[in-house]
Amino acid sequence: MEFRLAERMNNLKASEIREILKLTENPEIISFAGGLPAPELFPVEKLKEITIQILENDGKAALQYSTTEGYIPLRKIIAEERMKPAGVNVSYENILIINGSQQGLDFSGKIFLDKDDVVICESPSYLGAINAFKAYMPKFVEVPMDDDGMIIEELEKALEANPKAKLIYTIPDFQNPTGKTLSVERRKRLVELAEKYNVPIIEDNPYGELRYEGDRLPAIKSFDTKGLVVYLGTFSKTFCPGYRLGWICASPELLSKYIMVKQGADLQASSISQREAALFMEKYKLDEHINKIKKIYRRRRDLMIETIKKEFPETVKYTYPSGGLFTWISLPEGYDSAEILIKALKEKVAFVPGGSFFPNGGHPNHFRLNYSNMPEEKIVEGIRRLGRVLRNLD
Amino acid sequence: MEFRLAERMNNLKASEIREILKLTENPEIISFAGGLPAPELFPVEKLKEITIQILENDGKAALQYSTTEGYIPLRKIIAEERMKPAGVNVSYENILIINGSQQGLDFSGKIFLDKDDVVICESPSYLGAINAFKAYMPKFVEVPMDDDGMIIEELEKALEANPKAKLIYTIPDFQNPTGKTLSVERRKRLVELAEKYNVPIIEDNPYGELRYEGDRLPAIKSFDTKGLVVYLGTFSKTFCPGYRLGWICASPELLSKYIMVKQGADLQASSISQREAALFMEKYKLDEHINKIKKIYRRRRDLMIETIKKEFPETVKYTYPSGGLFTWISLPEGYDSAEILIKALKEKVAFVPGGSFFPNGGHPNHFRLNYSNMPEEKIVEGIRRLGRVLRNLD
Structure with missing residues (x-):
């Protein structure tokens, strides 16, 4: 057929x-x-104890439908404990729970990309993001990297050549696949350029919390004053990927678009998994x-x-x-x-x-x-x- | 901004x-x-026991990434226990696990619909499907219903007027929102018409197992000899919606497209939720x-x-x-x-x-x-x- x-x-x-x-x-x-x-x-043993506690105290709600935005206690924990240490001062209203940050990539494509629109990304970039975006048929403009990540002069050239670019996609910390990290100075310049050209930045940050030496760098989102940066986070590397839990942190205006797209895509993330993650992080320190x-x-x-x-x-x-x-x-x-x-x-x-x-x-x-x-x-x-x-x- | x-x-x-x-x-x-x-x-108590068993015996795999297609024991249970009683003889290789059947609607739009393509649906139809498809900017052609569901003569007129229609979308059993059921005779005619015009049918069937009188009707998919019917199933109404588990049953050829789209959209359904559902259905009878x-x-x-x-x-x-x-x-x-x-x-x-x-x-x-x-x-x-x-x- x-x-x-x-x-x-x-x-x-x-x-x-x-x-x-x-x-x-x-x-x-x-x-x-x-x-x-x-x-x-x-943390298998701890999760056993936590799941029992949730099913005993809150089983009906944990197994029922819940809101598209996500479980408020988990959104609060993310705002307080995951975003603030990255220099991003937000409340739970800036957070949408998704099924791992991969879903945030798909949604970003859906929200921003028409056919032939330009996505600017690092060269090389994350294969899963490339595949997610490809479903929306954009053109990719690759920006070369050195040891400090995306070369900002090259990014500027790319923006000059493509002033109507729809997205800048970057993995600033320990990039997939290169392991390279964007310097703080370049993060600031990146946001300035994004503002100048009015191009949103998708900051995909699954690894930032896994730093083995030196201090954590402020997220690109921390330099965002105009709501142009969409931060994608995940618990897949710092907790357990099997739950499929990640989040989007964005301005309420932009987040409302992601919430609408999440409704149409699969209604909501797992009610019980969200509660499990939240209770784990309340009882134990994720750090x-x-x-x-x-x-x-x-x-x-x-x-x-x-x-x-x-x-x-x-x-x-x-x-x-x-x-x-x-x-x-x-x-x-x-x-x-x-x-x-x-x-x-x-x-x-x-x-x-x-x-x-x-x-x-x-x-x-x-x-x-x-x-x-x-x-x-x-x-x-x-x-x-x-x-x-x-x-x-x- | x-x-x-x-x-x-x-x-x-x-x-x-x-x-x-x-x-x-x-x-x-x-x-x-x-x-x-x-x-x-x-079944809160039973799920407590089941989750403990999974975390004790299989915790690492349950919390790790797993394949996009889904957990094979769950796919087998779906093929045997959910599809066969609906008259659909398939193996686990026809089953992809998704996050509730809503995700199957989004994926169907993504796979089939370009802008201005025609989706034929019942009038009225499920709001969540309309919203999922709208993201792909189709035109909707509504087919009137009577007490036996979509009126097939009206469907035929719609197909004659739109021979390049991309999808026929139907909820045959206890339709959302009308509660109406498509008669067996019409199911057969529907498949014949879909074959004649080479238009895939999306059979959205969240309620078929919740029949309060009379015998379960064979799924539209059971009359499908050419792989034109995509069946969407869910555990949200028969088990627990909080887990976000549903499935797509399709020919391997079409299913491979859904698997590819699932990879880009969010990699996979929850590893642990899939195991929980499977073990529940092994130990207890879902029926x-x-x-x-x-x-x-x-x-x-x-x-x-x-x-x-x-x-x-x-x-x-x-x-x-x-x-x-x-x-x-x-x-x-x-x-x-x-x-x-x-x-x-x-x-x-x-x-x-x-x-x-x-x-x-x-x-x-x-x-x-x-x-x-x-x-x-x-x-x-x-x-x-x-x-x-x-x-x-x-």
Whole structure:
């Protein structure tokens, strides 16, 4: 049967990461492919106790429909405990609960993008955001990065060339896929430019709270005086991804658009999961839990970088992330990481080839490594295997 | 700040039901407005036991990311226990888990609809579907109904006039908002017409399992030999809406499009909620739980209809639903149910005005009553109050 689909469907393909993740369900494979948190850190015992408490005291409401905006105690906790430390002074009325920040990307596309509208993003950028936006058929304008993130002069050129751009999309902290962080000075300049051109910024910040050295940087949203920045947060990296809980922080005016879109898209986030997250954060300090996570991830990052230094050929470059989950590997031009992946899978080690992170294609000579999900001995063994593959390339 | 939004945002407005539901949070108001299930029937105790079991035996996986397609044991249970009794012989590979069937409506719009494409639907139709589709800017062609649902001769005329229609959207069982059911003969003819014109059918079936008399009718999907029917199911009415769990049942070819769209939209449904639902349905029979629900809702329906007979003026018509959650009230032409609602709210009773259920407007002289969410004494008292309002109209 030949279906008459919407034009946008020509633009979409299955996420390469998710397809690779399926291969890596084989437990023999050491996978640096996903962006998965370490499951041994999930607070399983505490969540048992919390779920019992919720079902005993508030079971009917927890299992019933609730408002689109989300559970007010959770929205308050997010405003107070997650946004204020990032320098963003907001109340719960600035917060909408969504199913992980991926949903905020889809909604941003839906709210802002008509066909052929321009999205300005880092080069490379998060594959899941590229795919979410592609459903709305925009053009992507990529802005090169250096060690301090998006190069602001290049952003300015992009805005001059595309003054009607609809969105600037950025992951300022420990960017996916490069692990790079946008400097404070550049955050300020970014907001100035966004105001000058009246282009909203989508600040996608899943990793900012996972910093392993130095102080947390103020969110881009903290410099926003005109309501132009939409901040996307998530509990997937700092709590548990299985609940699918994230949030949008925006001016009430813009947030009302997201609420309307959420109504049409799936009515609301899970009533019970929102209560579970809220009660966990009332009884225990999420920051203490995050500190445990950081300690382990820091060690894994150190071990991965040390082993890369020892095992990878000198022509191969890597980034040194001060937080987050990823390092970005760059081979000399001419190499194709998709082909290298085939060789790596024979050695039972996996990563994500870099090409899909560039919305306009090209750049096959990079790949992304995740260090949060594998135990230490597997990190060493996996990087050794990868080193062997890389040293044996022609 | 003036934002440059996507054109589709001109089409959207906040759901009238959700706005009314906010008013009805006042516990003094007797609300027949929502489509909420009765919370006293939620299996709170059993879910406590089940959640403990999952967190003890499978906590790490339950809190981690999982596949977009969904948890295989739940998909198998849906194929076996929910689809087969509706006459649909499929395997778990035909099932995608989503966040309630509302998400299936949004995805259907995304997959099929370009601007100005035609969606054929019942007149009236489900407000949430109209809003979900509106984001993709289609034209709606409404097909009149009689007591046996959509009138097939009228559908045929609509298809002749719009041979390039992209979707036929229908709620065949105990339709929202009318409570009407499409006859078996018409289901067969509907599929024949869809095949003739190569137009996919979105069969939205949240209520089919809540039948209070007679035998369950075979789903439209059961007559589908060419993969043209997409069936949307949900646990929101038969289990608990708070988990946000529904499913799409479609041919693998079409389902692959939905999976791709789900990836971009929010990656996956909640890992832990899917396990909770699956284990509940393994340990207990969902059908037994549904039987309990049906017993109570049947009584509430009977009571509402009896009280309507006694209390409403004779000029006011109502439907007699053999299942589901709603009856549809029709006043003589010239009355405006939105104005009546204002008077009803003064009497502390609420309903949803009918106008929003007609995508092309008009028809203000109807409204929808829900009987599942209020205890018996409130049903009697609420209908009495409404009767008073209706008898006092000019």
